[in-house]
Amino acid sequence: MVSTQEGRSIRCLVSKVGLDGHDRGAHVIARAFRDAGFEVIYSGLHKAPEEIVQAAVQEDVDVLGISILSGAHDTLVPKIMDGLAEYDAKDDTLVLVGGVIPDEDRQELRDAGVAAIFGPGTSIEETIEFVRENAPER
Amino acid sequence: MSPDDDSLIAELLAGKHRALARVISKIEDRSPGYRDLVSALYEHTGGADVIGITGSPGAGKSTLVDKLAQRYRDRDETVGIIAIDPSSPFTGGAVLGDRIRMASAVGDMDVFVRSMSARGTLGGLSTATMDAVTAMDAFGKDKIIVETVGAGQNEIDVVRAAETVAVLVPPGSGDSIQTLKAGILEIADVFVVNKADRDGADRTVQELREMIELESGHGFETAGHHGSNSTRNRHGTVLDEGRGGADDGDRDASQQRWRPPIVETVATTGEGVDSFIGELGAHREFLERSGEGVEKARKRHAEEIRTLLREDLNATLETELDRSGGVETLAETVRRGETDPYTVADEVLAPVTDCLEELDADESDCE
Numbered sequence: 095m096v097s098t099q100e101g102r103s104i105r106c107l108v109s110k111v112g113l114d115g116h117d118r119g120a121h122v123i124a125r126a127f128r129d130a131g132f133e134v135i136y137s138g139l140h141k142a143p144e145e146i147v148q149a150a151v152q153e154d155v156d157v158l159g160i161s162i163l164s165g166a167h168d169t170l171v172p173k174i175m176d177g178l179a180e181y182d183a184k185d186d187t188l189v190l191v192g193g194v195i196p197d198e199d200r201q202e203l204r205d206a207g208v209a210a211i212f213g214p215g216t217s218i219e220e221t222i223e224f225v226r227e228n229a230p231e232r
Numbered sequence: 233m234s235p236d237d238d239s240l241i242a243e244l245l246a247g248k249h250r251a252l253a254r255v256i257s258k259i260e261d262r263s264p265g266y267r268d269l270v271s272a273l274y275e276h277t278g279g280a281d282v283i284g285i286t287g288s289p290g291a292g293k294s295t296l297v298d299k300l301a302q303r304y305r306d307r308d309e310t311v312g313i314i315a316i317d318p319s320s321p322f323t324g325g326a327v328l329g330d331r332i333r334m335a336s337a338v339g340d341m342d343v344f345v346r347s348m349s350a351r352g353t354l355g356g357l358s359t360a361t362m363d364a365v366t367a368m369d370a371f372g373k374d375k376i377i378v379e380t381v382g383a384g385q386n387e388i389d390v391v392r393a394a395e396t397v398a399v400l401v402p403p404g405s406g407d408s409i410q411t412l413k414a415g416i417l418e419i420a421d422v423f424v425v426n427k428a429d430r431d432g433a434d435r436t437v438q439e440l441r442e443m444i445e446l447e448s449g450h451g452f453e454t455a456g457h458h459g460s461n462s463t464r465n466r467h468g469t470v471l472d473e474g475r476g477g478a479d480d481g482d483r484d485a486s487q488q489r490w491r492p493p494i495v496e497t498v499a500t501t502g503e504g505v506d507s508f509i510g511e512l513g514a515h516r517e518f519l520e521r522s523g524e525g526v527e528k529a530r531k532r533h534a535e536e537i538r539t540l541l542r543e544d545l546n547a548t549l550e551t552e553l554d555r556s557g558g559v560e561t562l563a564e565t566v567r568r569g570e571t572d573p574y575t576v577a578d579e580v581l582a583p584v585t586d587c588l589e590e591l592d593a594d595e596s597d598c599e
Contacts, residue, residue, distance in 0.1 A: 102261045103324060103351065128325035133349045138332035145338045149331060152344055154253035181250045232257075 104229050106157040109137035109146045111174070114164035119192060123159060126218045132157075132225070143170055147177030150187060156229045162193040168202065175206045186230040190221070233268045241272050244371055249341055252371045256346055259363040267540075270363045276370035280312070281516055284394030286380040286419075291400040292426040294333035296499035296508075297379050301343050302336040303509055304375050310342045312368035312376040314361060319349040326350075330379060344368065350381055359539050362393040362532075391419050392535060395528060396515045398422040398508070401440065404432030420492045422511045428496035428504060440494050490518050541591050548584055556580050 108124045110117050117139055127134045135153050137146060150158050158178075160171060171191060178184040184207055191203060192212045200211055209228060212221055233241075243251035255273075258266045283300075285293050294315065301311045315330035328347035346364065361378060368376050378394055391397045399420035423444075425436050493511050497504035519525030553559050562576050 102263070103349070105257075124327055128320065128327050129323055131320075131323040131325045133319070133326045133328060133347075135328045135331055135347050142339070148339065148341060149345075151249055152253055152341075152346055153331075154250075154257040183250055 104132045104157065104225065105135070105153060105155045106132050106159060106225070107135045107137060107146070107150050107153060107155040108159045108161070109141055109149070110139045110161050111141050111143060111146055111170045112162065112164050112166050113140065114162060114166075115139055116163045117161070119163075120159075120161045123161070123192065123218070123221065126222065127225075130222045130226075143173035143177060146174055147181065147183075150178060151181045151183050155187065156232075157188045157190065157225055159190045159192060162191065162195075165194070167191065167193070167195055168199055171203055171208060172206045175208075178207075186232060188225070188228050188230055190224075192216075192221075233272065234265060237265055237269055237272075241269065244273070244367070245276060247372065249344065252344065252367060253346070255367045256364050259367065260348060260351075260360055262360075266363075270366055273366055273370035277366055278369065280365075280369040280373050280376045281396070281512075282365055282369075282376045282378065282394045283512060284378045284380065284391040284397040285400065286391060286397065287400030287424075287426075288402065291402045292499045293379050293400055294330040296400065296424065296426060296497060296505070297330075297377050298334040298336050299499055299502050299505045300377060300509065301334070301375075302502075303505055305340065305343060309374035310372065311344070312365075312371070312373035313343065313345045313379065314348055314364050314368070314376070315345065315379045316348045316350060316361065316381050318381045319351050324351065344371075344373065359536075362536060365393050392532060395519060395525065396421045396512055398424050398512070400424045400426050401436060402427050403430045403436045421490060421515045422508070423492050423494045424508060425494060425496045426499050429498050433496060437494055437496060444492055444494075488522065490515065490522070490524070544591065545584070545587075548587060549580070552580050552584055 106127050108120050108127070110120055120136070124134045124136050135149065135155065137149055141149075146158070146160070149155075158174075160174065162170065175184060175189070178187055178189075189208050190210050190212060191208050195203065195211050195213060203211060210224055240251050240255060244255055255269055257263075258269060285297055287293055297313060297315070301313060304311050313334070315328070315334075317326055317328045317330060319326035326349035328349060331345055331347055334343075334345055348361065348364065351360075365376055365378065378391075380391065397419050399422070401423060403425060423440050425433055425440070427433070493514075495504055495508045495511055497508055499505070516525075519528065553562075556562060556579070562580070565571050566573055566576060
């Protein structure tokens with residue numbers, strides 16, 4: 095048991111969804127996650143919700159980070175959540191949203207199943223800590 | 233096997249993507265019970281062609297794999313891709329970036345792309361890769377493509393999982409061809425000079441050709457064997473109708489021995505991908521015709537059995553060590569001058585030896 099445990103590694107998909115070309119933040123997160131010992135799959139820019147669902151399911155990630163700076167979170171995020179549910183992947187995937195999300199939209203995203211929202215100014219350490227503590231047990 | 237694992241297997245065999253993904257995770261993590269999973273999947277395998285793609289970093293592996301997958305999908309074949317990237321030796325973390333270049337697979341669940349980190353384990357990668365191939369095979373994929381990390385000893389290991397190995401060589405890599413001689417030449421079934429629109433491609437092809445001719449020793453000319461885009465037509469024609477005396481010689485030779493062809497591709501535009509697919513198919517045909525496929529499979533299974541036995545024996549040894557009071561205690565007796573490491577090793581091993589002989593007998597049964 096002990097010897098097999100060391101194989102476990104937290105897998106994350108860092109994704110950019112929709113018409114939003116700002117990926118500096120996503121790159122910084124991907125790098126920081128890597129340095130924290132996570133396995134990071136980066137989606138690349140301008141992905142459709144279905145593409146992100148496909149990647150999240152196939153890669154069997156523990157954590158799905160969605161970076162949105164376009165303001166279209168209220169349509170794109172629920173689409174991703176529905177897609178995950180379709181493949182039975184919603185319940186044991188920790189979904190995080192990063193970007194500029196107005197306060198009044200946050201509850202809606204949480205209701206859709208988003209575990210946490212990290213706005214501007216969130217420290218990277220805080221994000222990593224949150225992932226470590228909340229990554230689903232499987 | 234636990235009931236959870238039972239239903240996982242049933243779901244995988246029923247074609248549920250989530251189940252396949254989860255099984256591969258268990259394989260990667262070496263999580264408890266994974267061996268039973270793989271063992272249960274084994275009887276459902278054998279349907280897939282397994283292709284390994286390797287080459288130096290930046291050679292264009294991911295892009296070419298993407299184009300390959302696209303062509304196979306056009307032919308209504310399902311594709312599984314295992315893309316391996318290096319992991320940090322310091323933190324174990326990794327950024328797995330091959331997926332970005334696999335754009336044409338997007339939105340099509342019948343292309344199942346799985347990124348794997350090398351996880352820096354000793355030889356563990358090749359076992360995990362082979363097991364992941366088994367899972368995809370049992371799932372029912374027609375083609376499984378294993379894309380290795382850019383460089384290092386691992387790639388030769390990983391390639392053991394594949395029936396056909398393609399080695400990508402970027403143009404103008406005169407120096408790296410020197411290094412290819414020792415290792416990669418021996419594992420290549422097909423050479424791909426990718427980025428063939430770049431300067432130096434002709435020279436690279438020429439150098440490779442000379443190398444292959446030296447290697448094969450018989451000096452059969454390659455003219456007519458490649459260089460045409462009608463590779464797909466060539467299947468069958470070579471077999472069914474002789475094209476003169478020289479060809480008979482070629483045919484005889486090709487029945488016993490595979491000479492790696494050289495394909496030129498431009499992965500970004502898809503140029504040459506069809507003839508690449510043709511050569512992959514030709515090699516597949518050769519494996520069946522010559523019986524070498526059987527031989528390869530046998531070798532692969534022998535290697536798997538050996539690896540598993542080594543894992544088992546290691547675990548057994550650890551148990552024996554614990555029973556003898558733990559390695560620390562034994563080390564202390566040596567330090568005090570009461571005994572020596574050789575005697576200790578013999579003593580610890582004695583009860584295991586019987587076990588080992590038993591396992592060896594199992595191995596020869598399976599081979």
